[in-house]
Amino acid sequence: MTALHLAKAALLAVPLWLLLSSLLRLKPSWLKHLASLAVGFGAAALVTLVTPTGILSYLTTFILMACIYAVLSVGLNVQWGYTGLFNIGVAAFYAIGAFTSALVTTRMPTGLNASFTKQLFGLGMPFWVGVLAAGLVAGLLAWLVGKPTLRLRGDYLAIATIGIAELVRLFFQNERWLANGPQPLRGIPQPLSCLTGDGCAWLPGFVNSFFAPLGPRDYPFVYIAIVALVLYLVYRVLERAIRSPWGRVLRAVREEEASAAMNGKDIAAFRMQAFVVGSVIMGIGGALYAHYIVSIDYSHFDPLNGTFLVWVMLMLGGSGNNRGAILGAFVVYAIWSGTSFVVDALRPTLAAISPELPSRGPYLRLLFISILLVFIVLYRPRGIVPEEKVVSLDRDL
Amino acid sequence: MLQRSAAAAERPFERFRRVASGKAGMLLALALVLLAIIVTAALKGVPATQLLSLFVRGVLLGGMLALGAVGVTLVYAVLKMANFAHGDTMTLGAYLGLVVVTLLPKGAPIAPFSFGYEFIVALLVVIPAVGLIAFGLDQLAFRPLRARRSQSVMFAMAALGLAFGIRSLVYIFWGADFTFFYTGRARPAVELFAGVRVRPDQLFILGLAVALIAGVYLLLERTKIGKAMRATADNSDLARISGIDTKRVILWTWLIGGGLAGAGGMLYGLDVQLRPEMGWWLLLPLFASVILGSLGNAYGALAGAFVIGIVWQMSGAFINPVYSQGIAFLVMIVVLLVRPEGLFGGRR
Amino acid sequence: MSDTHPASSSPGSLRPAGQAGDVGASAPLLSIQELTKDFGGLRAVNACSFDVAPGSVTGLIGPNGAGKTTLFSLVSGFHQPDSGRVYLDGEDVTGLPSHLLFRKGLCRTFQIPREHQSMTVTENLMLVPKGQIGERFWNPVVRPGAVRAQERRLRERAREVLAFVNLGHMAEQPAGAMSGGQKKLLELARTLMADPKIVLLDEPGAGVNPTLMGKIREKIEQLNRERGITFLLIEHDMPLVMGLCNPVIVMNQGSKLVEGPPAVVRSDPRVLEAYLGGQYAALEG
Numbered sequence A: 001m002t003a004l005h006l007a008k009a010a011l012l013a014v015p016l017w018l019l020l021s022s023l024l025r026l027k028p029s030w031l032k033h034l035a036s037l038a039v040g041f042g043a044a045a046l047v048t049l050v051t052p053t054g055i056l057s058y059l060t061t062f063i064l065m066a067c068i069y070a071v072l073s074v075g076l077n078v079q080w081g082y083t084g085l086f087n088i089g090v091a092a093f094y095a096i097g098a099f100t101s102a103l104v105t106t107r108m109p110t111g112l113n114a115s116f117t118k119q120l121f122g123l124g125m126p127f128w129v130g131v132l133a134a135g136l137v138a139g140l141l142a143w144l145v146g147k148p149t150l151r152l153r154g155d156y157l158a159i160a161t162i163g164i165a166e167l168v169r170l171f172f173q174n175e176r177w178l179a180n181g182p183q184p185l186r187g188i189p190q191p192l193s194c195l196t197g198d199g200c201a202w203l204p205g206f207v208n209s210f211f212a213p214l215g216p217r218d219y220p221f222v223y224i225a226i227v228a229l230v231l232y233l234v235y236r237v238l239e240r241a242i243r244s245p246w247g248r249v250l251r252a253v254r255e256e257e258a259s260a261a262m263n264g265k266d267i268a269a270f271r272m273q274a275f276v277v278g279s280v281i282m283g284i285g286g287a288l289y290a291h292y293i294v295s296i297d298y299s300h301f302d303p304l305n306g307t308f309l310v311w312v313m314l315m316l317g318g319s320g321n322n323r324g325a326i327l328g329a330f331v332v333y334a335i336w337s338g339t340s341f342v343v344d345a346l347r348p349t350l351a352a353i354s355p356e357l358p359s360r361g362p363y364l365r366l367l368f369i370s371i372l373l374v375f376i377v378l379y380r381p382r383g384i385v386p387e388e389k390v391v392s393l394d395r396d397l
Numbered sequence B: 001m002l003q004r005s006a007a008a009a010e011r012p013f014e015r016f017r018r019v020a021s022g023k024a025g026m027l028l029a030l031a032l033v034l035l036a037i038i039v040t041a042a043l044k045g046v047p048a049t050q051l052l053s054l055f056v057r058g059v060l061l062g063g064m065l066a067l068g069a070v071g072v073t074l075v076y077a078v079l080k081m082a083n084f085a086h087g088d089t090m091t092l093g094a095y096l097g098l099v100v101v102t103l104l105p106k107g108a109p110i111a112p113f114s115f116g117y118e119f120i121v122a123l124l125v126v127i128p129a130v131g132l133i134a135f136g137l138d139q140l141a142f143r144p145l146r147a148r149r150s151q152s153v154m155f156a157m158a159a160l161g162l163a164f165g166i167r168s169l170v171y172i173f174w175g176a177d178f179t180f181f182y183t184g185r186a187r188p189a190v191e192l193f194a195g196v197r198v199r200p201d202q203l204f205i206l207g208l209a210v211a212l213i214a215g216v217y218l219l220l221e222r223t224k225i226g227k228a229m230r231a232t233a234d235n236s237d238l239a240r241i242s243g244i245d246t247k248r249v250i251l252w253t254w255l256i257g258g259g260l261a262g263a264g265g266m267l268y269g270l271d272v273q274l275r276p277e278m279g280w281w282l283l284l285p286l287f288a289s290v291i292l293g294s295l296g297n298a299y300g301a302l303a304g305a306f307v308i309g310i311v312w313q314m315s316g317a318f319i320n321p322v323y324s325q326g327i328a329f330l331v332m333i334v335v336l337l338v339r340p341e342g343l344f345g346g347r348r
Numbered sequence C: 001m002s003d004t005h006p007a008s009s010s011p012g013s014l015r016p017a018g019q020a021g022d023v024g025a026s027a028p029l030l031s032i033q034e035l036t037k038d039f040g041g042l043r044a045v046n047a048c049s050f051d052v053a054p055g056s057v058t059g060l061i062g063p064n065g066a067g068k069t070t071l072f073s074l075v076s077g078f079h080q081p082d083s084g085r086v087y088l089d090g091e092d093v094t095g096l097p098s099h100l101l102f103r104k105g106l107c108r109t110f111q112i113p114r115e116h117q118s119m120t121v122t123e124n125l126m127l128v129p130k131g132q133i134g135e136r137f138w139n140p141v142v143r144p145g146a147v148r149a150q151e152r153r154l155r156e157r158a159r160e161v162l163a164f165v166n167l168g169h170m171a172e173q174p175a176g177a178m179s180g181g182q183k184k185l186l187e188l189a190r191t192l193m194a195d196p197k198i199v200l201l202d203e204p205g206a207g208v209n210p211t212l213m214g215k216i217r218e219k220i221e222q223l224n225r226e227r228g229i230t231f232l233l234i235e236h237d238m239p240l241v242m243g244l245c246n247p248v249i250v251m252n253q254g255s256k257l258v259e260g261p262p263a264v265v266r267s268d269p270r271v272l273e274a275y276l277g278g279q280y281a282a283l284e285g
């Protein structure tokens, strides 16, 4: 076990520990957390040791993207799973979060760069400010969309969110002055990237020397820890809110809104809250994505990657259950990236059928995922981890 | 169910809304929108002929939109579901038409149009074919949900799955690039009047759209199945107990809705181009039309489609045409704010 | 918003006598004036007016389709009236949304129970009370202790109410799993969690067996006597209405036909005619 292994294992332990403790629903007792941290570290160390470097870094990027999707899926769960709001424009909030955080954290391009990259502003703020701003702006957008539609039948919200997603995408495609038009917005800073470089000045020396073996190419290991932490925080806050009168009202509104209104609940207000909270989380997801990918453009936020996949994740995992939402994100992302290997393996066969087919392989995966969604709706509408019955703050937690 | 929060004391905004949301108020608002467009365009120095020809093009676009919108609204009326796969059904129609056109030996263009007999044949094949496919998909995906009395959003979600499924098939068979029914064929425009130039194809498109919709009108008003459909739309439970064959009604709803969508897709492909995303992009203007004309009201959808088509095209005089979807969206949001039941809906 | 209530009920109407909470009360608790509602071409409620005195158990009867449920829907903010006014405690509350009416002390049950199916019976009840701090999104996160304490109190109260309506054994069952009669009791229990001034009960006895019905009746009388809650109730069970309610209001074709003490109403020929006429109409299809 080299120092490099150790550093990687320490970073990988964070997501494993947090995922473990949230999926197994450990009560927040320090002892249990220490235990799961130990298990997480052990597993991480084992994985780091036995897995070849190539596969390990693939695994890392897989967990990373799955965690980012899990944030989106958990956000959608607040809207659909608990409140029954049909938002088919996840991509809008995802994109607006990503671009907001990018604009808030990058600096205005100077010199030669300025002629390539146009952006309205670049505040050069730290990562966490970008994430908060992303949530804020996404929430604001949600409020604007929700205001005219949330008091109406669910289908109206659905079509309005389709519309806003298309518009946001068109906007970032065509408006160069804001975020560099169809060209990517580049140079989005990566938080704690100093760990994989020359060391962070503000960290004590032993931490820097512990992580010193990491090179810039190992950055995903650092970021995975950050993303997992954010996911965990979002998860905990939501679990609290859901297992409380707030969550109870949301479910009541979803199941029988007339009765909830007759019980003195302001349905429109609660719907709006759920819609905004969910969208804030999606915006945060967008920020996480932007700082990982470093260079973003409109095409990253198409209906397929930005909305459709998230829906399949939530539906498969189990709407109305945050653990299901997280699990679904991992399973569906595994299917999504796994099928790309299958399609690659099938290349010769596809080529034999038609010369154009191999290049259209990705669409076979889309077909598969679409069929999967219809299948879930028809045969497994409650998902892998169905909603639980009793949830209330004075019992659980 | 509409949730209207009317306070006991009428606030100024409520009063405004009440006045503005009457039918007359809405029509006035539409006239104002048109006026605003004309004034803005005039201020920007857009010549009158261009505005006029944009108006005419809006009417043409409205005809194509109407073919899709009538289907959306019929399905909504009879089955009480928002079919988000309708746009992609149109895409499917366009590409199936392309198959027929390429399979058939090319004939000479029928003057003055750019297409030959094979396009007409393709239309005749595609309309029933897409209707049947739509019905087949219904039996596959929606019938089990109906049997289970699922919530309406589950239908919408299944429709979403179908929409992406259809699109992925289009990608797989035809690739992601755009294409035309006839590549490299000249499509000269002729002067209609006062400097307004249109392509003969476009006149054909409008004519066919009007003819098809007139056909649907006759079918709804004059035939037994049309009456049964209207009765089911009014009150499906009552219709069932009074002996109406619901299965047949559903079959015909999809045949008409799907058939019109197929035709609409082919016509859109002929006028603009074929591309896998075309239907998805049309979804927003389709629903804007349908909501403007009141969900479930066939004649409302027709009127809505023309309004959306005209506003869409004319706003192109002064804003970037890539945002024309945005205009449709804006009209829809305004309708939802002021009169969510649409132009032709009754108040709750 | 604080319009004073215009001149009170018609001279012919009879005040309930000797009921708890009625002492010296002259202004009606609920006043319905010229309420009208059309559904398409059908006029479900037609210029209907009557008052409900505080502390009374007022019965509302009438043939099927008379517009009783629709009237409840208009009063409780479920539907918007086309014209007419509703006053609660002298305050104009016409067209106010349901949740605001609830805050003013008006509770309504549904003819067909609308419970939250997958939530437990207890949770259905814990949902009801107003002023729950945990209903603010951030409180469970920032002040979990306070929320938890309040939840414990609510659960205790729900337990008491469930015991009161003899549903204690169902406490942890999903509400959807209850029988029709139990759901009716749950509807009643809901109103008890709310501390209402007035409760509108829509056919609390429909689909309930006679023993249970006797219990429901006792509960209503007890609540009226001990807590001074006013009831306005729709019921088709005539013996029940005649024994429990005073006054009784008869609706027919969307408007008030007769109002008076049970004995008077029972012997009024117009009431008989309304019911029989309705039946003839029903027979003729």
Ligand SMILES: Nc1ncnc2c1ncn2[C@@H]1O[C@H](COP(=O)(O)OP(=O)(O)OP(=O)(O)O)[C@@H](O)[C@H]1O
Pocket: C039, C042, C043, C044, C062, C063, C064, C065, C066, C067, C068, C069, C070, C071, C111
């Ligand atoms: N939402 C609605 N849309 C259309 N018509 C309605 C609606 N609700 C009620 N109606 C009609 O209004 C009339 C009055 O109905 P309502 O339910 O108020 O009668 P009711 O007196 O409660 O009858 P019952 O004793 O059978 O419950 C009926 O003809 C009914 O069909």
Ligand SMILES: [Mg+2]
Pocket: C068, C069, C070, C111
């Ligand atoms: Mg009734």
